[in-house]
Amino acid sequence: MTQVSMTVNGKAVSAPAEGRSLLSTYLREALQLTGTHVGCDTGQCGACTVHVNGKMVKSCNMFATEADGAEITTVEGMANGDGSLGVIQQAFQDHHGLQCGFCTPGMVMAAAALLKDNPKPSEAEVRAHLSGNLCRCTGYHNIVKSIMAASGQDVAAVAAE
Amino acid sequence: MYEFDIKAPSKLGKVVRKLKKDEDAVVLGGGQTLIPTLKQRLAAPSQLISLAKIDKLKGISSDNGVVTIGASTVHADVAADGAIPALSALAGGIGDPSVRNRGTIGGSLANNDPSACYPAGALGLGATIVTTDRKIAADDYFRGLFETALEGAEIITAIEFPVPDKAAYVKFDQPASRFALVGVFVSRTGSDVRVAVTGASESGVFRWAEAEAALAANFAPEALEGMTPSGDMIGDIHGSPEYRAHLVGVMARRAVAAC
Ligand SMILES: Cc1cc2nc3c(=O)[nH]c(=O)nc-3n(C[C@H](O)[C@H](O)[C@H](O)COP(=O)(O)OP(=O)(O)OC[C@H]3O[C@@H](n4cnc5c(N)ncnc54)[C@H](O)[C@@H]3O)c2cc1C
Ligand code: FES
Numbered sequence: 200m201t202q203v204s205m206t207v208n209g210k211a212v213s214a215p216a217e218g219r220s221l222l223s224t225y226l227r228e229a230l231q232l233t234g235t236h237v238g239c240d241t242g243q244c245g246a247c248t249v250h251v252n253g254k255m256v257k258s259c260n261m262f263a264t265e266a267d268g269a270e271i272t273t274v275e276g277m278a279n280g281d282g283s284l285g286v287i288q289q290a291f292q293d294h295h296g297l298q299c300g301f302c303t304p305g306m307v308m309a310a311a312a313l314l315k316d317n318p319k320p321s322e323a324e325v326r327a328h329l330s331g332n333l334c335r336c337t338g339y340h341n342i343v344k345s346i347m348a349a350s351g352q353d354v355a356a357v358a359a360e
Numbered sequence: 361m362y363e364f365d366i367k368a369p370s371k372l373g374k375v376v377r378k379l380k381k382d383e384d385a386v387v388l389g390g391g392q393t394l395i396p397t398l399k400q401r402l403a404a405p406s407q408l409i410s411l412a413k414i415d416k417l418k419g420i421s422s423d424n425g426v427v428t429i430g431a432s433t434v435h436a437d438v439a440a441d442g443a444i445p446a447l448s449a450l451a452g453g454i455g456d457p458s459v460r461n462r463g464t465i466g467g468s469l470a471n472n473d474p475s476a477c478y479p480a481g482a483l484g485l486g487a488t489i490v491t492t493d494r495k496i497a498a499d500d501y502f503r504g505l506f507e508t509a510l511e512g513a514e515i516i517t518a519i520e521f522p523v524p525d526k527a528a529y530v531k532f533d534q535p536a537s538r539f540a541l542v543g544v545f546v547s548r549t550g551s552d553v554r555v556a557v558t559g560a561s562e563s564g565v566f567r568w569a570e571a572e573a574a575l576a577a578n579f580a581p582e583a584l585e586g587m588t589p590s591g592d593m594i595g596d597i598h599g600s601p602e603y604r605a606h607l608v609g610v611m612a613r614r615a616v617a618a619c
């Protein structure tokens with residue numbers, strides 16, 4: 200075990216980790232931040248998406264020790280300071296962007312990464328950006344709509360209701 | 361996963377020394393292939409030696425018609441660079457944004473997955489693979505499925521790409537993984553034409569000599585009309601050998617049209 204330290208959602212944290220400990224395991228088990236979901240554990244589904252130094256990555260496909268010293272943002276960091284839903288989270292609620300909610304933390308983190316680089320994405324750009332985030336429930340339409348709405352665009356004509 | 365330690369030296373010499381001392385040690389690049397492999401317990405390394413802290417392995421530079429990409433450069437950085445647009449487009453089409461933020465060009469070429477994109481780019485541009493020991497021409501580097509010319513403790517440090525006059529990569533995505541069901545990289549530099557095919561052959565990435573000859577005579581999609589490669593093509597649940605052979609012709613014509 201080695202001591203691994205990083206900044207998670209603005210807070211300095213430190214906990215021991217084995218060489219083989221994944222970042223997803225470290226967040227969920229050592230830090231008890233269970234908002235980051237583990238769906239496939241094979242790098243395919245994107246439920247475990249977090250930001251490492253501002254870039255989206257699959258936390259099940261990175262070792263905790265590799266994030267030593269990094270700035271991490273998880274879905275727990277997406278709410279407003281007063282605990283109310285952030286803009287992207289609120290848009291998912293308003294536009295029915297989730298059903299079971301298992302993929303949602305990854306979807307929200309993917310959306311946040313996209314909107315940081317591309318504040319007004321087209322529908323095609325949103326869909327391309329979500330290529331590594333799988334959802335078994337919604338059929339994606341309302342997820343795309345939620346992300347477009349979070350970017351402040353009129354979504355009346357986007358996808359299906 | 362079996363148990364192992366991870367070391368991240370800041371000097372390349374130290375990585376090589378560690379690999380020479382312990383033959384069960386394995387290099388860790390972006391981990392996008394290695395970590396899933398370890399999870400399946402398909403490998404049991406004694407330790408992983410990460411390249412992440414070796415800064416000189418990262419970055420892209422251009423000099424005298426040659427673009428040099430450090431082995432630890434992630435796909436997203438190659439995608440954002442415009443020095444060889446066809447190569448940047450190839451990098452921007454690998455996997456998904458998360459994979460592109462971690463996966464490296466060196467890891468992809470060391471792994472030489474028969475359906476990976478970079479092997480087609482390296483072979484299709486006549487790149488040179490630079491390692492800790494030597495320089496290897498792409499034509500001599502790829503040795504079949506997951507096989508390369510790399511020796512035990514040899515590490516890829518950079519890849520040198522000559523800038524072509526024209527080039528394009530077109531792949532037919534395998535929609536679940538987004539690897540290439542078939543991908544074709546075409547380049548033209550003066551009268552020299554290269555056609556490299558990934559995802560199709562039982563022998564891994566290959567140059568399609570008949571297509572190169574036809575395009576050298578007439579660089580147009582029509583020159584490849586009705587042509588399919590010979591040799592054993594991959595057959596799996598995603599496509600039969602005949603289907604893949606057909607796709608190679610279609611992707612090659614599209615790549616020429618996109619040049
Ligand atoms: C969901 C998903 C989708 C993907 N889609 C695609 C796709 O569409 N096209 C595509 O081409 N690839 C795809 N990939 C693979 C991806 O491109 C990987 O990044 C790449 O194959 C390996 O690079 P890495 O840096 O992650 O290497 P690692 O996984 O760290 O290492 C892979 C192998 O290379 C060795 N190695 C690493 N670096 C070096 C070096 N510098 N010198 C010598 N040996 C080294 C390691 O020891 C290991 O054996 C996908 C991966 C995932 C998870
Ligand atoms: S749990 Fe990480 S990609 Fe599915």
Ligand code: FES
Pocket residue numbers: 296297298299300301302303333334335336337
């Ligand atoms: S809402 Fe159930 S997986 Fe996406």
